[in-house]
Amino acid sequence: MSELIKHKLSSDSQCVQTSCPYCGVGCGVDIKVEQGQAVKLSGTPEHPANFGRLCVKGTNLLATNHHQGRLLHPVIHGERASWDLAIDTVAARFSEIIKKHGPDAVAFYGSGQLLTEDYYVANKLMKGYIGSANIDTNSRLCMSSAVSGYKRAFGEDLVPCSYQDLENTDLILLIGSNAAWTHPVLFQRMEKAKSVNPRLQIFAIDPRRTASAELADCHLPIKPGSDAALFNGLLCFLADNQGLDQAYVDNFTNNFAACLELAKPWTLTRTAAYCGISEALLTRLYRAFIGNKRVISFYSMGINQSSSGVDKCNAIINCHLASGKIGKAGSGPFSITGQPNAMGGREVGGLSSLLAAHMDIDNAKHRDLVQTFWQSPTIAGSPGYSATELFDKMAEGKVKAVWIMATNPAVSLPDRAKVEQALTACDFVVVSDCVAGNDTLAFADIKLPATAWSEKNGTVTNSERRISRQRGLLKPPGEALDDWQIITRMAKAMGFKQGFDYRGPAEIFDEHARLTAFNNNGERALDLSGLTGLTPQEYDRLKPVQWPVNAQYPQGCARVLSDGKFFTGNGKANFIEIVPAAPELACSEEYPFSLNSGRLRDQWHTMTRTGKANILTEHTKAPEVTLNPQDAKSLDVTEGDLLKISNNSGTAYLQAKLSDAVAAKQLFVPIHWNREFASSANINRLFAAIVDPISGQPEFKQAPVRLEKVQIRQYALIYSPQPLEPFTAGLPADCHWVKHQGVRGPVYHGYFEQEITDLAEQLKLDISQAIRAGAPGEEAVSNSWLSYQSEHGSQFIALGDEGFNAFVFLSDKPIRLNDSWINELLSGKETSSEQINALLLAKAPKNRGRKVCSCFSVYEQDIVDAINNNGISSVEALGSTLKCGTNCGSCKTELSSLLREHEAGERETVQEFIPSDEPNEVIT
Template structure:
């Protein structure tokens, strides 16, 4: 076998880790971290290290599919037919209803060259600003914060600042889960310099809090009040840099007038923290030699997201903590190339090179460069507005690329209704399994990670070359190539006889055209090329022509890209989140991330290994809330908001405060009937237009679903998904996941108030291959209980429990262990429900604590029982020695078994 190694970049979060892809030219065989890449120096998280396991061919879109009428099935077609049809529909729609009757909704996972192609298509050819990105859901409030306060959308910091800072404030980010490689770097820095102060501001006590010297568990949505309260104390104690303020800023008098009212007493009450905590936080911010802030979705996904960003940046301007090592406001990007999208203008209000679509001079500059007479003046639709207009019928043709709005957008009932009503939906996507794929009239198969070339920009402004390792499978094409081909066909309708605007043959040609639009701008990329990155390695912008290296930090001279060179203090008052707790909806729902899943799980959801730590959607509630609602862990409840409801099991979790509930954001309708975003709200920030996905009013309602189903089947997981998921629509509650490493299997949990029609069970059994062959079965029709297990070559290959599922964990462990002993046979053939020798169904060993080394929680607990400490567990079991994401959980298990220490008061 011809093994090769190709250096490329991870396709998950905005850290931008370098990866080495092992392949044979046709298949990706493995992946490891690139020691030469400055973002990660060879380290990878649990998601990045399993990239090679996420390319399930059965989940891929491999050829174009076209539906010629609503209600009809799509059928396979060829590229010429597909793109000619799309060009004809778009041209006819534009001719009849105008350019703004069509729209493009694209993705932070696209490469910069893909982004640029789409922008030129929408604005120069179609003449619409209706092009927005899922980055609207991710980073748009950070964009507004940087621009209002500093003059440009440019994070000023460098990853080295995590190691150099004396005080690090992490706000609204479970960094240990969302950006684990950077968190490990921060962990190591603090272990070397214990005097470094770490402040974590988060309503929940997350794994990130384990590193904190101070955790401020503020009430959700009160960040602006907190930051104003900190500034109040900084001014009162004179912990400010008066020389910096005088020389480099403006607007402080107005802000001082505002924050005068944010007294410690008022802020303590608003935020739900003590006055002592507030004072400690302000003292560390104000007196530390260097102060760095890190934030993510907890600040951005809010109706006050722009105000939160600027209020945080105010603290840096007041203390002069910007433009030097270890200091500055540093947003952590959620997607691999959300930054590249912002650079190329891939939000409806932007143009390439950090220009504004609403600025006539900027429009003229871009139009002249592109060789068109003008660009559209009409304001483009942002994500929430776009889907509202799709639903109302104003948008009649919608092109979606590399994103899954039928999972990720808030208020899913409205979004799915919009997609269903839209006359023509094009989906350009690598995975045909996403929730959005069901709504596509035209499905265009895109190349995926490892199969395409281009560039991405990470959180520290560093541009990396994404290199192709293998030939793209089937008839898939790179996103830029699809866009350019479509654009050339559409030109024949809209610009007949004129030279093409899209004479591109390679992604490097596209980059070389795009970078000239940045020349002289704050993000000047004119000195960068694919070849230069290959020669010098990934580079930070600005990197103007003639430069020999990138720019590590911005604003070292205190001069900002504003009209007068001064940064702006922004005085926005605190405004509460849109939905507050009330009698009808007495709980606040917070959403967030899991350690081993990413976004809508279109990719990570194909790897069984990544379900080992958390296998299903579970609502986390404080023990007091469970008692108040008379619930036990594992009970199913209906979680209701003003927009919809989902049924989920509950769990006891004292990291969540009473009055709050936490649900991971990843679970869409594919894995959880209804999906989490059925609950979330479309209310958005007035400036950034970013929706408040983090904060919704909800209530719990009991459900009585005594009839339950558990099923497991090995083999082609995607095929089983396609046959079994539709059958599960009959149940009130359905949860699907994947288990196993060597032998992946589909797992199904479902529940209903009454037993289903026997024919449905027979159909499920047929799909599970349990109707004939080496199957052991027991049925009790009177109680609507049935058990079936298929045993081949001495081991279990399929299971179906109907009526009740007390033995499901026991059976799943037998399946994992590859054994089917006499104990199993006796249980199967007797009217017993609970597994032999067990009073309940739970088993501590079923959860995988360390995914990298496949170490279960049971093995860790057993090691602790033998007296092993953290180092001993690492040496004996290997846990915590790779990505390190499991270490905080292991430390909690160690602490839970430690002897209590007497406290003298």
């Protein structure tokens, strides 16, 4: 690859280097573009974050990049409008409300999907021109506790570690992090480091045995919410067992004695009992921390998403300060971000409690500095509303206008009922997004079309403080604009003629860099003075670099705090006194189960992108609740049954998944499903809006719930070439459905508590109408429908003039069909009804179970058969035989789990498909 980031490969093709739009790892991506189309994708070999590696989501980015479902034009109250009219309308309404009710009556709600340049101008408009700090972001939901923890300890939001530290350490503590699924590329770097250095130990600290525990030497299944006690106990253990670096404590820290005094009651015995693990297991962890000179504490949502998340972060940091394992190669407290630009948003003040350039809104000197630099008419004088507060104020009528950018709070915030109430009550709701519909857009008065990742141009900052360019490689569809363009047009329409006259993102980045350097004088680590004054060409060629970038570190700085200098008042780090707190809501006789939530391997947030790709839905097609087999037995639940989860906040319906990865009376549910993909599977509705009092971050890792088995009278499995929104919208409340993307169109699973008469006829009509809507001018005539009835009362209908267009299976028993066989039927190769009939009557191949390897379509049963028949005993051997795990590597932990479980004799093989005398439908 030449030094030029964007260059021609031939007369009509070029390679564009950009960044992946998913997690906070910030992987570099090379995309080959031919004649305006992205045709090939691979990881950037020289990008320091991934060195060419990509996870399964990154590998399949191009499969999600089509324009289907995009918002292409501005929309006002359901009607297409021009950009001028849309912007003028938004500006007029915001201005009117500000004039009548004051600047705090309006708000912005942003996203870690925004680029730094987008974030910067939004923050500038709200805090420096409108004069309110009411701009918050969905990063509040995942990273704000880490921000507060770092600021309390170091004086600045400062991640002290680099990815290289993961490969140059002796001990990694995975704390509340399932990195194998949430940050797969970093997990692969850990796997590689462990294979190279057998002395490297990994401990997984998590109530759930996640995929990441497959790599760990030891798993500590602590009680939910007990992390702070565990690390208070470690601090006490360090003091009692010569684990302190007293010289470091004396020279570089404050408040150690008081902090230790509060931790002393947390003896080994008390801590083990409180955490629900054995003293032997706890001692093993504590001795490993003392016995290794280099230790990385790698923590994520399991720590942050808590009503005491900030204290948990500081409990971890306390142990690193006390042992001097910070600011050194292979050591430090490493908070890993969840979104591609959560860090960039923090840099420019995207949270309502911050100012740009790591300055504080409650600091008069900082306010004056920012206003002077911006030459703005005003500056916000106090923190604005955090995410949950913002929606509370909307519901109360105090915030009368909100602009939501690139996020879906109706799904991602806790207590959905309250969020919906707020969006309904708000006088004026504006949403700018790249999709035409989602749960939040349903409430929008005005919809503004924004560019998607492959069209956006700017910068992002990953979890190790590394700034990378995200380059627009495709022309935006329709009238979509970059977020910074929409925001600056809005600012000018509101009358702010100065301050927003940018010609491109390079000018915005330059202003951001200059602000980080303005009157800095070494007071803040965030210093991009070495990147000021870049020409547009230099900006375009910008290579990935870690801040600070200044005269001292002209090529960037991989490791901060190595000199023992912190950014507090006296330049020393602060020990924080910690009193461990249990989750605010405890389980009870009425709500005996503890609900935990998190991410899946192949899905992302609310599935706006990943839900488009069939290959990414194959791993987990429906929302599941994982429960312990003991609990399943007591509830008479089997795998695949529909379960109702409920509490005072709401109700959700999910399929049962049985696993001893969760303890008795604990449940795990993924966060991704929403009204676009399921009737009633949004799990965040069950979490009350309980937040950390310092960070405002919600508690998403513990909620008391009740679990009940749902009795289903009728099941449906529908393969349709077009979405069936009219059908799903018209179903009664006791009819539940789930949708995923199939090879030819959406696939629906229906669960009916009461049998619907003439459901087959209704579906024929709905599918025919959907086909006509999707292909105007074509008719789906009734005589093209084939219909079969089994002796068991199950029914199959199919639409097939030239190959199959649609399938419907109806039964009073669960329907489990082999997707690979269905995909063959949908291939379009069979044209006559005789051939179709012959296929239907043929014996289908056995059910191969869940797809484990998405890259090479390797199913669970393939792997089990290889283990049984070929004597395979290693992940590498499975890769040699089946190719699984040899591309992106995201499935390797599951391969390891299958090997372990099968060898232990704990896993049954997947049941084969049992055909009846009728066409291939599963009756059992």
